[in-house]
Amino acid sequence: MNEIHLSDSPLRTIPPLAALLAFERAATQLSFRRAARDLSLSPSAISHQIRGLEQQFGVKLFIRGTRAVRLTAEGERYLAKVSAALATLEEASRDMTRQRRDGSGELWISSLPFFTSAVLLPALPEFRRRNPALTLRIEATHQYADFNASRVDVAIRYGREHSAGLKFEPLVEVKGMAVCAPAVARSGLRHPADLAGQxxxxxxxxxxxxxxxxxxxxxxxxxxxxxxxxxxxxxxLEAAEQGLGVALAMAPLIRSRAGFGKKLVAPFDFTPARGETIYLVTRSEQARDRRIAVARRWIIEAVGTAS
Known part of the structure; x- marks a missing residue:
């Protein structure tokens, strides 16, 4: 009678990919909180994944302090091998994605929701007129685009998150502008201090x-x-238009919103001295991709029109 020992299977020793990613991010950042941000998880979820690895191997991978964590000697050795393995998987995935993109008539854009509605959608007819053979797929989200694990070709985001292999091009600087319904403005909202009553x-x-x-x-x-x-x-913005209060909108892009100046007004001129830059993000390796060049020109022109 043949006996099967499951422990002999090499797959039994490979932890879940989610745990490996959590470990790699936490070990690289030396922070469960920053690892959680990178992976769109909670710090407790990161801690749970790493605790599972430590239980599986019977060793401590991290020394946990009150304000920081650091790797043990075992954790250092494991990080080197896990990083190499993940890099191999990442390159294999990039090759597959690159093959798909090369013959694709689609362009995937991940964009901030307000930027999508205020800038991209009004300019969409012009894009279709110029590029009838290219299909756009736009995802309106605040989540950072994962260029390695998704189909995203172009992302539009606040700030320059450090990431190797990505190109960041500034599109527009935006500042917070207080906006409200005309009736709210007429009720005595003339200066920022008047927000105490709103x-x-x-x-x-x-x-x-x-x-x-x-x-x-x-x-x-x-x-x-x-x-x-x-x-x-x-x-x-809909709540502000309905007179429910005062919202902060992106200036100058808010001025291109339908109904601005009628349903939605700026009760005073103050805007902060410092703003935030919105960037167009692409893969450095796609610098000569015709689809990316087409999208870049279109988005830059659309920003100029909306601003």
């Missing part, structure tokens, strides 16, 4: 936007009448 509309993905704006306005201690939290820019 409801501030917040975007859940940008909880520090209003506090930073108020600090720039010299009003760090201002207490508004209330707060309203919404999970998307369209919903936030």
């Amino acid at each position: 409801v501030l509309i917040h975007l859940t993905t940008q909880p520090r936007a209003w506090p930073a704006w108020l600090r720039e306005a010299g009003l760090p201690q201002l207490v508004p009448r209330g707060h309203l939290w919404l999970d998307s820019v369209p919903a936030m």
Whole structure:
């Protein structure tokens, strides 16, 4: 009678890919929090994955401190081998993706939701007129695009997250502009200090936007009448148009929104001295890709029109 020993199978010793990715990110960043940000997970999920690896191997991979973590000797050795293995998998995946893209008549864009509605969609008819054979697929999201694990060709994002192999081109600097319905503006909203009598509309993905704006306005201690939290820019602007409070919009792009100046107005001129830059992000290796060149020209022209 033949006996099968499952422990003899090499696959039994390979941990889940999610655990390896969590370990690699945490070991590279020496931070569970930053690893969680990179992988769009919670720090507790990262900790759980790494604890599973330590239990599987019977060794400690990290020395955990109150404010930081560092690798053990075993963790250092494991990181070197895991990094090499993940790099091999990444290159294999890139080769497959590159083969698909080379013969594709599609272009995948990952864009900030408001940028999509204010800049890309109004310019879409012109893109179709110029490029009838190229199909656009646009994903409106605040998540950072994963160029290694997704089909994204072009991303439009705030800030320059460090990532090897990516090219960042500045598109436009945006600043927070307070906007509201005309009736709210007429109710006595003439200066930033008057926001004390208003409801501030917040975007859940940008909880520090209003506090930073108020600090720039010299009003760090201002207490508004209330707060309203919404999970998307369209919903936030719609709430402002309905007179539910005052929102922060991206200037100058907000001026291209349909109804700006009628349904939605800027009650005062103040904008912060410092803004944030929106970048066009592509793979460095695609510098000569015709589809990318076409998209770059179109997006730059669309930003010029919207600004």
